[in-house]
Structure formats: C-alpha cells, structure tokens
Amino acid sequence: MTRDPSGWFLTLDGLDGAGKSTQARLLVQWLRDQGREVVACSDPGGTEIGALLRGLLLDQRRHMTLACEAFLFMASRAQLVAEIIRPALQAGKTVVCDRFLLANVVYQGHAGGLDPEHIWSMGKLATGGLEPDLTLILDLPVDLAMKRLQGSRDRFESRALTFHEKVRAGFRREADRLPERIRIIDACGPADEVQEKIRQAVTERWVSRDP
Numbered sequence: 237m238t239r240d241p242s243g244w245f246l247t248l249d250g251l252d253g254a255g256k257s258t259q260a261r262l263l264v265q266w267l268r269d270q271g272r273e274v275v276a277c278s279d280p281g282g283t284e285i286g287a288l289l290r291g292l293l294l295d296q297r298r299h300m301t302l303a304c305e306a307f308l309f310m311a312s313r314a315q316l317v318a319e320i321i322r323p324a325l326q327a328g329k330t331v332v333c334d335r336f337l338l339a340n341v342v343y344q345g346h347a348g349g350l351d352p353e354h355i356w357s358m359g360k361l362a363t364g365g366l367e368p369d370l371t372l373i374l375d376l377p378v379d380l381a382m383k384r385l386q387g388s389r390d391r392f393e394s395r396a397l398t399f400h401e402k403v404r405a406g407f408r409r410e411a412d413r414l415p416e417r418i419r420i421i422d423a424c425g426p427a428d429e430v431q432e433k434i435r436q437a438v439t440e441r442w443v444s445r446d447p
Contacts, residue, residue, distance in 0.1 A: 243325030244272075245366070246438065247336040250374035251404055252393045253381035254423045255430065259374060260334045262431045263438070267330055275324040278334040280312035283319045296394060302348045306355060309340050310362040317363050337363065338371055338410060338418070343392065346406025347399055367417065370441045372434055373407045374423035 246263070248256045264276045280290040289312040292298055293305065300308075313336070324331050337359035345352035378400045385393055411418040419437045423430050 243328050244330040244442075245321065245325060245333070245368045246330065247333045247338070247368040247371045248374065248434075249335050249338050249342075249371060250407060250423065251376065251378065251381040251400060253384040254374035254376055255384070255427060256334050256374055258427055259372075259423075259431055259434055260332055262427070263434055264332050266431070266435055267332070267438075273327075273329040275320065275329050275331045276333075277316060277320050277331065279316055279336050279339070280309055282316045283312075285315045286312040294392070296389075302344045302350050305348075306340055306344045306350065306358060309344075310358050313337065313359070314362040317366055322364070322366065333368075336368060336371070338373075338407070341410060342403055342406035346409060347402035352406075352410075369417075370438065371418045372437060373411055373418060373420050374430070375404065375407065375420050376423045378404055380424065 248260050248263070250256060260276065264274050267274045280286050280293055289308050293308055293312075316333075321331050321333065337356070340359065341352045341355045344350045345355045378397055381400070382397070408420065411420050419441075421430065421433050421437065
C-alpha cells in the first residue's frame with residue numbers, strides 16, 4: 237500500500253456482539269504497521285457533544301421514538317465529521333470508524349420501520365455528503381452474536397431477537413445493493429481469522445482504487 241494524499245475512510249459495522257471493537261483495533265494497528273497515519277473513532281461519540289448524545293442513546297432508562305433516535309445519531313455524526321473525520325481525511329490520514337450512517341439505515345430503517353431512503357437523506361445532510369471508501373459488515377448468526385455480548389446490555393443490545401434478525405437482514409440487503417462500497421465479512425471464526433479476511437478486503441479495495 238502507498239500513502240494516499242486524499243485520505244482513506246474505512247468503517248466497520250454489524251450486529252452487536254460481532255466483534256467490531258476488537259477488529260477495528262486490530263485493523264488500526266495493521267494499517268499503522270503499513271506506514272499509514274490512522275485516526276480511530278466511534279459513532280456515536282468521538283467528540284464532547286457526541287459523548288453526551290451517546291449516553292442518551294444507549295441508556296436503557298431513556299424512552300424515545302425511532303425518529304428521535306435517528307436525529308440524535310445524526311447530530312452526533314455531524315459533529316464527529318466536522319471535528320474529527322473530515323480534518324483527518326483532508327490531512328491525508330486514514331480514518332477507521334466503529335459504525336457510521338449505515339447503522340442507522342439498518343437499525344432505525346430496515347429493523348425499526350422508518351424509510352431507509354429518508355435516513356440516507358438525513359445522513360447526507362449530517363455528513364455533508366461524506367461516504368466511507370469501504371464499509372466492512374461483520375456478519376454472524378444472531379444467537380452467536382448475543383452469546384458474545386459481555387456485561388450489561390444497552391438499549392439496542394437488549395432488544396428482542398426478532399429485531400436483531402431484521403438488523404442482520406438489513407445489513408445484508410444494503411450490501412447486496414451497494415457491493416462496490418459494502419463488503420460482508422464472515423465473523424463466525426476466531427478473531428485472527430476474521431482480521432485476515434478484513435485485511436484482504438481492504439487490500440483489494442485499495443488496489444481497485446489505486447491500480
């Protein structure tokens with residue numbers, strides 16, 4: 237890989253319990269070993285305002301409509317893009333983000349019942365049209381993902397299995413619709429095997445963009 241002066245934007249997504257945090261950490265370290273300057277972040281969160289909104293969104297004591305959820309996610313994301321992601325990309329750095337707009341399209345859209353196209357439109361406003369160069373969806377059966385969850389569960393993790401089945405189906409549907417930007421990664425195996433698949437997908441995307 238060579239350093240890209242325009243920066244690279246990679247995101248990881250998938251079911252809760254799929255191992256996104258672990259895989260994002262391993263990916264960041266691998267990219268740094270390749271000589272890239274990497275900025276790691278999470279969505280929602282990553283900024284002072286984002287941290288406050290993340291607390292509201294994940295708190296099981298909070299009851300809110302799906303539309304309210306979507307708007308709060310967008311507000312956090314707008315701040316994250318403005319403060320962290322866009323400046324890093326403009327400086328030629330690589331950004332690895334744990335979740336991004338696709339998560340709302342799936343969670344509040346495909347699984348929640350809002351129109352996914354409306355959420356894509358909301359996201360365009362929140363991000364100023366910024367899209368990841370590549371999104372990696374960590375995919376595994378819902379029952380396995382739920383078994384992997386550690387500690388107390390947040391508002392989203394504690395929802396019914398039927399909801400999470402819709403989430404998984406939503407991710408796969410969007411991947412089928414946007415194969416040039418979204419890749420499904422089988423996350424059933426050990427972490428090192430999953431990471432190898434992620435690295436292969438990233439390398440292939442780099443080669444296709446920079447022949």
